[in-house]
């Protein structure tokens with residue numbers, strides 16, 4: 001009898017322990033929703049992929065309809081190629097029977113069948129000229145031959161066979177970046193009112209331009225909640241040349257009529273950073289970022305308890321400012337582009353108002369990526385001193401993140417520290433794709449408390465080895481940025497928090513003892529730095545440090561240490577702006593180690609130490625049961 005009680009309790013406690021183990025995310029709040037979407041993987045629209053993710057089942061369901069009566073290949077790859085890809089091949093024979101195999105590829109040749117099969121085919125049917133297959137997989141199968149699917153961007157690869165025999169698929173293959181966790185499927189744009197903030201601009205005839213436009217949104221007589229933002233890019237020109245844009249809100253100073261201040265410039269545009277025209281445009285009042293979109297991005301839908309409050313003041317027109325980055329490598333002129341944002345709003349207000357915070361490393365020469373470097377890490381910190389002042393007692397809930405870097409960006413990570421303890425990463429993207437930047441709903445919301453530190457880590461490859469130049473912080477896509485743009489609630493005036501080495505200290509590392517600045521090289525660029533001393537390095541900073549400086553192995557190592565773990569100057573833009581003090585990683589850091597779901601399941605759910613704890617608990621509880629009965 002006692003054994004039976006013990007056994008029952010053991011089972012109960014074991015289940016209980018497992019539940020707790022899954023909730024080791026500490027201050028995070030588990031979201032229980034289904035993400036789904038559908039996309040053609042090819043331009044010809046011959047391969048349609050649909051998916052849905054169940055966070056509770058930790059499983060992803062796929063359906064592919066492809067214009068083939070041969071096999072359908074689907075895979076997830078580290079970089080878009082075959083090597084290292086996790087591949088599923090399936091189809092239906094003419095006699096109706098179906099086939100499938102879980103495979104992986106070691107190169108550009110027929111993928112090898114996995115030792116264990118983790119993809120499940122639920123149906124395959126063929127109606128010429130199409131085949132439809134349905135299949136699913138655990139997000140993390142714990143099979144080393146499979147690729148774990150996370151809430152980061154993945155590169156999917158696809159192929160369509162001419163026949164059911166697995167032979168070379170010719171041109172019928174390709175790759176696309178997708179984030180399977182994006183869309184919240186309970187949003188129906190048809191059912192909501194919206195307002196547009198859309199610019200019609202003539203794209204400047206230069207390779208890179210930041211074009212800024214002013215916009216007017218009609219007064220609302222009562223408060224609304226914006227619950228989704230959707231990019232509007234009309235036509236192929238807009239899609240091809242709009243690299244990214246940021247929507248800012250314009251706020252007039254007190255006692256100034258916004259209609260008088262901003263009204264005259266509505267509908268007009270200018271080079272955002274062109275020093276000549278600035279005084280005619282009141283953009284200094286348009287500094288609150290509201291929404292960020294980048295190439296490849298989709299609609300951003302808010303969680304069901306949050307909305308972005310509009311307007312700031314009832315019965316007053318609101319003014320916005322869009323900073324659009326156009327890519328125009330062919331220097332096309334006279335091309336009119338219509339791009340901007342459609343905001344969907346509701347009248348029945350939700351529980352919370354939303355705000356936006358940028359955590360970054362400053363965009364300056366202090367962000368210098370060495371020549372011929374791979375996996376070079378730059379860290380930008382949002383200091384504990386800053387959150388101590390700007391985060392309210394009850395904390396802030398972070399629910400959405402957009403990573404932003406340029407062409408050399410390879411990996412991005414947003415880390416979270418409380419004291420010397422590191423909490424789970426807020427965002428990780430090990431396959432960062434410049435052409436696919438997007439506000440991503442966090443699958444687990446994160447509580448930011450007073451005194452917490454956030455650190456954004458950006459990993460770069462200075463890929464253009466033939467050119468052999470350093471890459472510095474800057475606005476063009478060939479220069480770099482390092483940013484995490486976060487949505488949170490409840491809203492505060494807390495908008496920017498980051499760090500960088502100050503310029504003289506940064507320069508001192510190269511032995512630079514005297515320098516000067518001159519005007520930007522292009523409209524909107526940053527000032528150009530000229531080195532005056534020492535004599536061996538005189539000349540423009542990028543030229544000298546690329547070609548005159550001796551990048552010895554020893555220097556590289558010391559420089560990397562400084563850029564990732566060294567002390568930096570912090571800045572903080574909130575209610576009480578602070579720009580003093582230094583910041584780096586916490587001392588005696590206890591690093592976060594992600595839970596290894598796999599080692600756990602291999603040991604059928606518990607380890608020796610858990611078993612002992614469970615046994616002790618069970619004995620204690622049995623004792624308690626016996627005593628109390």
Ligand SMILES: *[C@@H]1O[C@H](CO)[C@@H](O)[C@H](O)[C@H]1NC(C)=O
Nearest residue numbers: 034036051052061062063134
């Ligand atoms: C997800 O896909 C599976 C398989 O197609 C389907 O059974 C399930 O109902 C879907 N779930 C939702 C919420 O769409």
Ligand SMILES: *[C@@H]1O[C@H](CO)[C@@H](O)[C@H](O)[C@H]1NC(C)=O
Nearest residue numbers: 092093094095096097098164
């Ligand atoms: C259907 O066709 C395939 C390929 O020709 C064959 O391998 C399989 O045995 C057939 N199945 C049935 C049920 O006839």
Ligand SMILES: *[C@@H]1O[C@H](CO)[C@@H](O)[C@H](O)[C@H]1NC(C)=O
Nearest residue numbers: 204205206207330331332333
């Ligand atoms: C780009 O085009 C503009 C206007 O057509 C011209 O003034 C400019 O010199 C061109 N620049 C380059 C780099 O070709």
Ligand SMILES: *[C@@H]1O[C@H](CO)[C@@H](O)[C@H](O)[C@H]1NC(C)=O
Nearest residue numbers: 216217218219263264266317
């Ligand atoms: C902004 O929009 C409102 C309402 O449509 C209008 O009354 C006002 O004149 C507009 N202002 C400008 C400068 O266009």
Ligand SMILES: *[C@@H]1O[C@H](CO)[C@@H](O)[C@H](O)[C@H]1NC(C)=O
Nearest residue numbers: 407463464465466467468478
């Ligand atoms: C690499 O550098 C060369 C030489 O300056 C340049 O022509 C080329 O456009 C660069 N490639 C990329 C991808 O930036």
Ligand SMILES: *[C@@H]1O[C@H](CO)[C@@H](O)[C@H](O)[C@H]1NC(C)=O
Nearest residue numbers: 513514515516531532533534
């Ligand atoms: C830096 O160089 C300028 C120009 O040569 C010179 O006037 C100045 O004294 C120098 N400053 C220092 C600190 O050496």
Ligand SMILES: *[C@@H]1O[C@H](CO)[C@@H](O)[C@H](O)[C@H]1NC(C)=O
Nearest residue numbers: 547548549550551552553554
């Ligand atoms: C760079 O430094 C290394 C190690 O000190 C030295 O061997 C090499 O000659 C130097 N190269 C140049 C171009 O000065």
Ligand SMILES: CC(=O)N[C@H]1CO[C@H](CO)[C@@H](O)[C@@H]1O
Nearest residue numbers: 186187188191192193346347
């Ligand atoms: C005002 C309005 O129509 N709101 C709708 C917006 O869309 C959501 C989700 O689709 C609906 O639940 C609302 O009723």
